[in-house]
Amino acid sequence: MSRVSFNRRLEAVLAAAERVNPQAAAVYRLPPALRQRYDAWRTQCDAVQSQYGEGGALYAAMLSGELVTPDPPRTVAEALGLNASPIVTDAMTLQQVADLYASMIE
Numbered sequence: 454m455s456r457v458s459f460n461r462r463l464e465a466v467l468a469a470a471e472r473v474n475p476q477a478a479a480v481y482r483l484p485p486a487l488r489q490r491y492d493a494w495r496t497q498c499d500a501v502q503s504q505y506g507e508g509g510a511l512y513a514a515m516l517s518g519e520l521v522t523p524d525p526p527r528t529v530a531e532a533l534g535l536n537a538s539p540i541v542t543d544a545m546t547l548q549q550v551a552d553l554y555a556s557m558i559e
Contacts, residue, residue, distance in 0.1 A: 483529075502522070
């Protein structure tokens with residue numbers, strides 16, 4: 454198989470992967486320095502999450518606000534297009550929540 458043919462096939466695989474999971478494809482395409490920062494951040498997040506063990510403890514901690522994971526490095530967040538997570542409070546009206554959701558899916 455020629456190098457050109459191999460590169461075309463690899464690009465086709467990456468394009469298919471991007472349609473299925475655009476976030477994973479974006480992580481794959483990060484330059485090495487940013488990928489290293491991303492991997493370090495994911496390791497920190499995994500360490501925090503592993504404190505809650507198996508089952509629903511992690512989900513319960515997330516719902517109660519007890520779970521606090523580190524923010525990604527600014528450069529990684531910018532490269533991946535990560536935005537700050539929206540916060541829904543009990544003081545918000547149903548319309549405000551609906552508007553927030555609508556802005557997230559646009």
